[in-house]
Every structure is written in structure tokens, then in C-alpha cells.
Amino acid sequence: MAIKSAITMLSRYIGNQSHHEREARLYRDLMRHEARIGGTVFGEIPEGRRREFFCLDKHTWVWHEEWTDKNGQHKVLTTRYDIRPNGILKSQNGNHYQSVTLQEAERLLRAAQLYKQKIDQEIYNFA
Amino acid sequence: MNDQNLEVLRKERPAPVEQRDAESREAIVLLESAVRFLRHKEGSLKPTPKLPIDSTDHKYSALHTHSAVVTEDQDAEPGIAENNGPAISDQATPTAETASRASDSVISTIEQQIDDIFASQTIPEKNPLEGVL
Numbered sequence: 009m010a011i012k013s014a015i016t017m018l019s020r021y022i023g024n025q026s027h028h029e030r031e032a033r034l035y036r037d038l039m040r041h042e043a044r045i046g047g048t049v050f051g052e053i054p055e056g057r058r059r060e061f062f063c064l065d066k067h068t069w070v071w072h073e074e075w076t077d078k079n080g081q082h083k084v085l086t087t088r089y090d091i092r093p094n095g096i097l098k099s100q101n102g103n104h105y106q107s108v109t110l111q112e113a114e115r116l117l118r119a120a121q122l123y124k125q126k127i128d129q130e131i132y133n134f135a
Numbered sequence: 136m137n138d139q140n141l142e143v144l145r146k147e148r149p150a151p152v153e154q155r156d157a158e159s160r161e162a163i164v165l166l167e168s169a170v171r172f173l174r175h176k177e178g179s180l181k182p183t184p185k186l187p188i189d190s191t192d193h194k195y196s197a198l199h200t201h202s203a204v205v206t207e208d209q210d211a212e213p214g215i216a217e218n219n220g221p222a223i224s225d226q227a228t229p230t231a232e233t234a235s236r237a238s239d240s241v242i243s244t245i246e247q248q249i250d251d252i253f254a255s256q257t258i259p260e261k262n263p264l265e266g267v268l
Contacts, residue, residue: 035155110173
């Protein structure tokens with residue numbers, strides 16, 4: 009009886025764990041898909057360049073670029089925007105934070121609005 | 136993620152779909168609020184245009200009041216700004232309506248001044264220019 013109960017509990021635990029894992033995987037897949045769509049809001053992506061733009065969480069937006077320069081060097085630039093009630097802070101490649109100008113903030117807002125519009129159309133199909 | 140998977144997600148709407156949708160929607164609201172704050176801040180830092188009148192004159196207090204609102208908002212708590220975003224933005228950037236209210240006030244002050252001048256003067260019984268012409 010005790011063994012049967014333990015097996016039931018274990019199978020429930022495994023079932024729950026795999027359910028959480030599935031959800032976590034789906035969440036990550038959705039974010040990756042959104043990031044690819046987000047990369048297109050700035051116009052055509054030049055060949056050999058990887059561009060992603062996405063909402064990491066409600067306070068954070070990420071813009072990621074990868075390309076190869078004239079000397080054949082692989083370059084990576086990750087820009088992270090932290091949204092605060094009294095402004096927006098930006099950090100590039102994990103360096104120190106700096107305040108963004110109103111002009112850059114306006115551009116970020118426009119990009120974010122286009123991103124939302126596109127992901128609604130292409131993933132969630134709400135629009 | 137292929138089209139078939141997306142179709143299933145749209146129909147079933149599992150928790151991660153709801154979560155991502157809610158997060159991105161909320162993120163846009165917060166970003167809009169931050170941009171509104173920056174617009175307001177930028178607007179309030181612009182120099183106030185000089186008026187063709189003596190601004191120290193107490194009679195033009197209506198205009199002073201308008202400027203004071205803008206200056207005070209500069210030090211407003213971020214939370215307050217967030218909650219009253221649109222209202223503060225409207226104050227920071229004088230609209231045609233607020234500008235019109237200000238000029239109405241100036242006009243009525245001037246009208247009052249003219250009334251006061253006439254009220255203080257004794258009207259001559261006879262036109263002083265009569266007989267000269």
C-alpha cells in the first residue's frame with residue numbers, strides 16, 4: 009500500500025515537473041520567436057547580420073546585433089534598456105548604465121509599438 | 136516554431152502565451168509612461184519665453200502661476216508623474232487652451248486697469264479742447 013502510494017506521488021511529481029518544463033520551454037521558444045520578429049521592425053536586415061529585438065520582461069527591452077566587420081572579426085553588441093518610472097537607462101555589452109536621450113526613448117517606444125503589433129499579428133493573432 | 140504549433144497556441148492559449156502577451160503589453164505601458172516623463176522633463180527644462188511685459192509686476196500673476204506649475208513639476212516624485220502622466224504632460228506643454236486662458240487673464244487685468252484709470256479721473260464738465268479747435 010505504502011509502495012503504491014509512493015509510486016503515485018512520484019509519478020505525479022514527475023508529471024508536474026515535466027509540465028513545468030514544457031511551459032518553461034514554450035516560454036523560451038515564444039521569446040526567441042518574438043526576438044526574430046522584433047529584429048525586422050528596423051527595416052531589412054543586411055546579409056550576414058543577425059538582429060534581434062525583444063521584450064525580456066515588463067521592465068527590460070533587449071536589442072542584439074551580430075555581424076562580421078571589414079577585418080573579418082565577429083562583433084556582438086547587446087543593448088539592454090531598463091525602463092524606470094523617471095527615465096530609461098541603457099547598458100551596452102554589460103557596461104555601465106547611462107540615461108538615454110528623449111530622441112532615443114521616442115525611437116525605442118516606436119520600435120516597441122511596432123514589435124507588439126507584429127508579434128500580435130504573427131504569433132498571437134489578436135490583431 | 137512552425138505554423139502548426141502557432142495555430143495550436145492560438146487556440147489553446149496555454150499559460151506561457153498569456154504570460155508573454157501580458158508582459159509585453161505591460162512593458163509598452165511602462166515604456167510609454169517613461170517617455171511621457173522624459174517629454175515632460177525636457178519640456179520643463181526649456182527656457183520660458185520672455186514676455187514683452189515686466190514679469191515682476193504682480194498684475195501678471197496669472198502667467199506666473201502657469202510657469203510655477205511647470206517648474207514645480209520638475210521636482211515631482213516619479214511615482215506621482217507616473218500616475219498623473221497625461222495631466223502633467225498637458226501642464227508642461229501649454230496647449231492652445233491654457234495659453235488662451237493666460238491671455239484672457241492678461242486682457243481682463245488690462246481692462247481692469249483701464250477701468251480703474253477712468254474711475255479715478257474726474258470727468259471735466261467741459262471738453263478742454265473745445266474752443267481751441
